[in-house]
Amino acid sequence: MQKTLRELARIVRSKNSGPFEITLDVVFADESTYRRVKASGVLTPDRIAALYRLTPAQVLNCEFFDPALAFKATIARTVSSGSPAETDTYGGQQAAPLLSVAVEV
Amino acid sequence: MEPFRVLSTLGMLGYGIPEASLRQGVARRPHAIGADAGSTDAGPHKLGRGVPDVSREVTRRDLEMMLLAGRELGVPVIVGSAGGSGARTHVEWTWEIVREIVAARRLRLRAAVILADVPKARILAALRSGAVRPLGPVAPLSEEVLAATTNVVAQMGTQPYIQALDAGVDLILAGRSCDAAIFAAPAIRAGADPGLAWHMGEILECGAMCAEPGSANDCMLGSIEDGRFVLEPTNPARACTPLSVACHSLYERSSASHSEGPGHVLDMSQSRFDALDDRRVAVSGSRYVAQPLAFKLEGARSAGFRTIVIGGIRDPIAISRLDEMTAAVRAATQALFPDRDYQLRFVIYGRDGVMAEREPTPVPGHEVGVLLDVVAPTQERADTVCAFARSQLQHYHYQGIKATAANIAFPTAPSDIPCGEVFEFSVYHLMDAGDPSELFPIEYRSLGA
Numbered sequence: 001m002q003k004t005l006r007e008l009a010r011i012v013r014s015k016n017s018g019p020f021e022i023t024l025d026v027v028f029a030d031e032s033t034y035r036r037v038k039a040s041g042v043l044t045p046d047r048i049a050a051l052y053r054l055t056p057a058q059v060l061n062c063e064f065f066d067p068a069l070a071f072k073a074t075i076a077r078t079v080s081s082g083s084p085a086e087t088d089t090y091g092g093q094q095a096a097p098l099l100s101v102a103v104e105v
Numbered sequence: 106m107e108p109f110r111v112l113s114t115l116g117m118l119g120y121g122i123p124e125a126s127l128r129q130g131v132a133r134r135p136h137a138i139g140a141d142a143g144s145t146d147a148g149p150h151k152l153g154r155g156v157p158d159v160s161r162e163v164t165r166r167d168l169e170m171m172l173l174a175g176r177e178l179g180v181p182v183i184v185g186s187a188g189g190s191g192a193r194t195h196v197e198w199t200w201e202i203v204r205e206i207v208a209a210r211r212l213r214l215r216a217a218v219i220l221a222d223v224p225k226a227r228i229l230a231a232l233r234s235g236a237v238r239p240l241g242p243v244a245p246l247s248e249e250v251l252a253a254t255t256n257v258v259a260q261m262g263t264q265p266y267i268q269a270l271d272a273g274v275d276l277i278l279a280g281r282s283c284d285a286a287i288f289a290a291p292a293i294r295a296g297a298d299p300g301l302a303w304h305m306g307e308i309l310e311c312g313a314m315c316a317e318p319g320s321a322n323d324c325m326l327g328s329i330e331d332g333r334f335v336l337e338p339t340n341p342a343r344a345c346t347p348l349s350v351a352c353h354s355l356y357e358r359s360s361a362s363h364s365e366g367p368g369h370v371l372d373m374s375q376s377r378f379d380a381l382d383d384r385r386v387a388v389s390g391s392r393y394v395a396q397p398l399a400f401k402l403e404g405a406r407s408a409g410f411r412t413i414v415i416g417g418i419r420d421p422i423a424i425s426r427l428d429e430m431t432a433a434v435r436a437a438t439q440a441l442f443p444d445r446d447y448q449l450r451f452v453i454y455g456r457d458g459v460m461a462e463r464e465p466t467p468v469p470g471h472e473v474g475v476l477l478d479v480v481a482p483t484q485e486r487a488d489t490v491c492a493f494a495r496s497q498l499q500h501y502h503y504q505g506i507k508a509t510a511a512n513i514a515f516p517t518a519p520s521d522i523p524c525g526e527v528f529e530f531s532v533y534h535l536m537d538a539g540d541p542s543e544l545f546p547i548e549y550r551s552l553g554a
Contacts, residue, residue: 011352017359019145019530020241025355052463060242065361067351067378074359076242078462082148083529084408084448084480089148093459 006099008033014094017074019081021060022091024048026071026098033105034069040103048073051097108330109295110135111288111305112339114171116312116321118142118184119159122167126313126324129339131174133326137291138175140167141284141310142199143186145403145530146357153255153405153528155194161202168199169206172276176212181270183277183287190403191281192256193222199278204552213553214276217269219545221258221280223402225251227544228536236537240401241359243533250406254531257404262367263302264541266290272549280545281403283366284310288327297329300393303371305334307364308353308388315353316343333389335381345386347378368398368541398541404532409448410484411524412491414477416498416513423512424469426503427453430512434497438490447481447490475513480527491521 005012011027026043028034037043045062049055052075061074079085088094112135114122119142130138142159151158168184175182188195196218207214228251231237237246251257258281267290269277279287285306292302305327308315313323316338324339336345354361354373362374372392379387418424431451438449454474457464477495481487499511538544 015357016146017357018241018533019149020243020533021359023355023357023359027352027355051465058242061360063360063362065351065354067376068348068355068361070352070355070361072355072361080149080243080530080533081145082150084411084478084527085450086148087452087459087461090146094463096460097463097465 001105002102003105004099005101005103008037008103008105012095012098014091016081016091020077021074022077022094023072023074024095024098028069031069036105037071037103038064042101042103043071047101048075051101106296106331108328109292109297110326110328111291111309112138113288113309113312113325113327114138114140114167115323116141116310116314117144117159118167119164120322121163122170123323123340124170126340127170127174130324130326131178133339134178135180135326136295137181137183138171139183139185139287139309140171141186141287142184143189143191143281143284149405149528149530150526152190152192152258152403153407154526155192155256157189157195157198159189164199165202165206168202169210172206172212172214173210175275181275181277181291183266183291185279185282185284185287187278187280190256190258191221191279192258193220193280196220196278196280203276203278207552211553214551215274216276216278216550216552217272217274218548218550219261219265219269219277219279220548221261221282221545223257223259223544225254225257228257228402231536237534240533240535246532246534250531253406254404255406257402257532259400259402259536259544260367261545262286262541263290263293265545265547267294268542269547270294274549285366292329298393300371300391301329301334301388303366303369303393304373304376304388304391305329307371308336308350311353311356313338313340313343314356315350316345317349318343319349333387335385335387337385344384347380347386350386350388351378367400369396370394397537398539399535399537400544402532402534402536403530405528406531408527408529409480409482410487411478411480411527412484412487413522413524414491414495414515414520415517415522416475416477416515416520417472418475418513419472420508421471422505422507423503424473426505427469427473430498430501430503433501434494437497438494441493442490447479447486449490449494450478452476452478484523484525488521488523495520
């Protein structure tokens with residue numbers, strides 16, 4: 001059965017990590033869900049690039065962090081924080097596409 | 106080593122320290138009391154214009170509470186990235202507040218004021234010798250961009266702080282700092298392992314963010330000893346758990362397992378987070394890996410002046426012709442102002458206003474919000490171009506129009522809102538350096554009788 005990250009994760013969020021990057025965090029509530037999502041191989045740099053219409057080089061980091069039961073990806077901003085072409089100065093509303101990522105559980 | 110305790114009063118000076126939490130923290134007799142006062146989060150204008158982004162009144166209240174607590178315990182108070190961006194103007198803004206408090210409370214105070222402004226000539230020399238490189242997805246620095254940049258600051262590490270602590274001051278008021286250095290410095294000076302000290306600093310700089318429930322507006326006590334440090338929120342309504350502390354490693358950082366600072370990488374990939382009881386967590390296994398010394402530079406430059414209009418469109422025919430309408434307004438504006446010394450954009454809320462070209466479903470709703478945004482070399486020019494574009498948007502006859510009186514609803518009168526000067530980060534680079542204190546002069550100042 002497939003479930004989305006909206007159903008599986010406790011936290012799905014985005015925020016600036018410095019003015020030229022946005023970092024995406026997905027945190028799970030329990031170890032077994034986290035292990036299953038990690039093992040599914042769905043959350044990869046390629047998938048992040050596709051979700052956000054980026055080149056692979058614009059996905060700067062993609063990692064699972066076991067102590068926090070978390071997945072993290074960091075992407076390059078297309079415009080720097082607060083510059084004239086900005087739409088999200090703090091980068092806090094960029095995580096929505098992750099919610100619909102489906103994982104076989 | 107004997108346990109060395111550092112109290113973080115909150116995650117951002119000027120957010121309002123909870124009094125009861127501070128008293129609980131003071132009762133634990135910390136050896137140093139600190140607060141981070143800076144961030145690049147709110148955008149480049151604070152650094153570019155040299156203005157603070159917290160209220161003066163609450164900053165004064167927080168500083169006064171910290172200075173009185175430091176005096177009560179006879180321990181140093183440490184404030185880093187003073188005034189938001191940590192340039193001289195921000196540091197002096199904070200120093201004025203310190204003077205007021207000292208006068209009103211009839212205190213005596215010896216302070217170290219550490220500046221973090223980097224002369225542009227110093228950066229230019231480094232740039233020409235190849236010692237400046239982009240930090241992350243940033244364009245290489247050019248001499249032209251550097252010349253247009255107003256303030257440039259460097260993030261100091263622990264060395265200037267340790268030097269000031271060695272001088273025995275009551276207060277360190279520092280310019281732009283690597284946030285964690287504020288709390289790592291007294292711990293390292295006391296003999297703590299630098300990996301643990303920097304990791305503790307990375308957590309303490311956010312106040313009680315690492316607790317459950319988390320908050321940047323509350324106190325956190327860090328106690329460091331051989332082989333570990335222990336975190337404990339001083340507010341009994343909060344608790345640290347291994348998960349809440351580990352989760353904090355994610356917050357606002359490119360990587361959860363590695364964090365770069367001046368002259369090092371902090372490796373948290375082998376960190377352990379262990380519950381001591383239901384409120385305290387011990388962290389161990391974090392490693393300090395030395396790197397060639399380089400400092401992070403931050404600078405901003407003016408990008409012009411802005412005028413905006415906020416409006417809404419409800420007519421479904423108009424919504425179906427949005428692209429036609431905005432293209433026509435753009436063309437008419439360009440025809441009247443052929444210089445193109447301005448930037449004109451439409452942000453369409455309800456379609457792709459938040460995510461722009463990354464929006465996966467750019468489908469308008471039954472109504473949309475329109476932000477008409479003009480940035481031009483002067484405020485007058487921005488006002489002029491914006492007023493014209495707004496009138497075009499209001500009355501343009503799109504294909505199939507039935508609502509021939511007006512295309513857009515304005516919630517404000519006047520509709521056009523001048524926003525002042527706009528900035529952009531222009532310097533976000535690493536500069537190689539030999540001496541960890543070279544860029545950060547310390548001024549010792551005394552106040553009171």
